[in-house]
Amino acid sequence: MVRLSAVRHAALALAVAVALGAWMPAYAQGRQSTVEQLKAMVQQQAAEISQLQKRVTELESRATPAHAAAAQPAASRSAIDRLQTDVTQLKAAQASQAGSSIRWKSNGIGFSSPDGRNTMNLTGRIQYDVSNTDGSNDDALNIHGTEVRRLRLGVDGTFDEWLGYRMQFDIANNKVAVRYAYLNVATKVGGNELAIFAGNKKNDRGLDGTTSTNNLWFMEANTVSNAIIPAQGSYGLGLSTALYGASHNWHASLSVTDGTMSQSSGQSGNPTYAVRAHWNPYLTKTAMVHLGAWGFHENFDRANQQVFDSVNIATHFAGVKVRGPQIPNADSSSGYGFEVAGFAGPVAVAGEYGRRIIQQRQGAGGSSTDYDAWSASLSWFLTGETTPYSSKTGVWGRPRIHSAVGDGGMGAFELVARYDKLDLNNSLLFVGGTGHGATLGLNWYLNEHSRLMFDWIHWTTDNPTGSFTGRDSGNTVGARAQVTF
Secondary structure (H helix, E strand, O other): OOOOHHHHHHHHHHHHHHHHHHHHHHHHHHHHHHHHHHHHHHHHHHHHHHHHHHHHHHHOOOOOOOOHHHOOOOHHHHHHHHHHHHHHHHHHHHHHHHHEEEEEOOOOEEOOOOOOOOEEEEEEEEEEEEEEEEEEOHHOOOOOEEEEEEEEEEEEEEEOOOOOEEEEEEHHOOOOOOEEEEOOOOOOOOEEEEEEEEEEEEEEEEOHHHHHOOOOOOOOOOOHOOOOOOOOOOEEEEEEEEEEOOOEEEEEEEEEEOOOOEEEOOOOOOOEEEEEEEEEEEEEEOOEEEEEEEEEEEEOOOOOOOOOEEEOOOOOOOOEEEEEEEEEEEEEEEEEEEEEEEEEEEEEEEEEEEEEEEEHHHHOOEEEEEEEEEEEEEEEEEOOOOOOOOOOOOOOOOOOOOOOOOHOOEEEEEEEEEEEEOOOOOOOOOOOOEEEEEEEEEEEEEEEEEEEEEEEEEEEEEEEOOOOOOOEEEEEEEEEEEEEE
């Protein structure tokens, strides 16, 4: 039974999201007011230019003929020159304001130079979560509470049209973490787009693993994304490149990273090599088929060779985990996975499988173990929206709402379901846990920038290590209020 306090927390989350969702149209109205102010400013400047031009003409008409110019008072000529300079400056300022632009885009608040060659977008996201767990045999897991899951601010854009940049910071839990910090360039190769990135960015790894957390169907990514992952995590610091098909129905990427933004200086990283590719053999505006595959290999530094993974199988706050084995003296790790997905109108399905193999150093025994993860999910927009998807990069996107709450509509409703399975116990020497979870959820999109998420997860774990061992099961209810720009 869900506790009353969790219901109160959920009500608070609902109030926050509705308030933030209602703010969007208010912002649009304020933005229109700003545009009117700018128009008035330009008109005022035009009047000033006209007055100054008249003054210049008047002063020049008083000047003597050319043969007597030398006798003209110096003060009069100086006044004319000053007024002409003022006219020139005002005209330049007016032209600059007319060409520059401030606009609200789907990916943030955008600024651009008059010629459009320099741009900057301000982006951000707020994800406020409520969670309640009941039914576990481990009393430490029967908890409820709230957290700010993500609180991010960032900028991205271009310099001189060809050099791109992106920076993004997460300040949730009063800790600053750099998520993105890179420069990129793009060019055409045989009609296809080639992009090169230098810096820290999210790894291209799996359908759920690569999709932005703004656009996932559930509050948390699936077990394939959370378990079949290199030691550096979801982000890596290094070089990467991606080739996008001219028809935007396939892509292939390659990255070489060696460390993270949080890594201390004077310490070696874990060199990691990763690839991913996807292809849409069938693609229209209202339907598609997605096929994908990916893999990575990492070499562990001797100072960082202890491997121990603990994977969430419910909400982030709940702390329900499948505990992996402790693997000392690890030498390397390899992972791979496969993706299949598709949608037809408002209905979409997706399935993923992944495996990670961890190899111990020969001097420590040379044994190995592996992890396996599976996930299958379903999405259905009850209000008829087409499932959002980017065929260029092979990830889920943001839906276009037919009737937003701020426009007098009721928004969009999405019903989702998922089954996850995780097996970290594939070695007699390195014994880990197993688990699975079934999730039923409902997402309410107030508009394209805000949504409420409700997930119910029934989970089962079997952990041979930790403070509670053996088989356990329970129910976790989670809710999220999300605003993105």
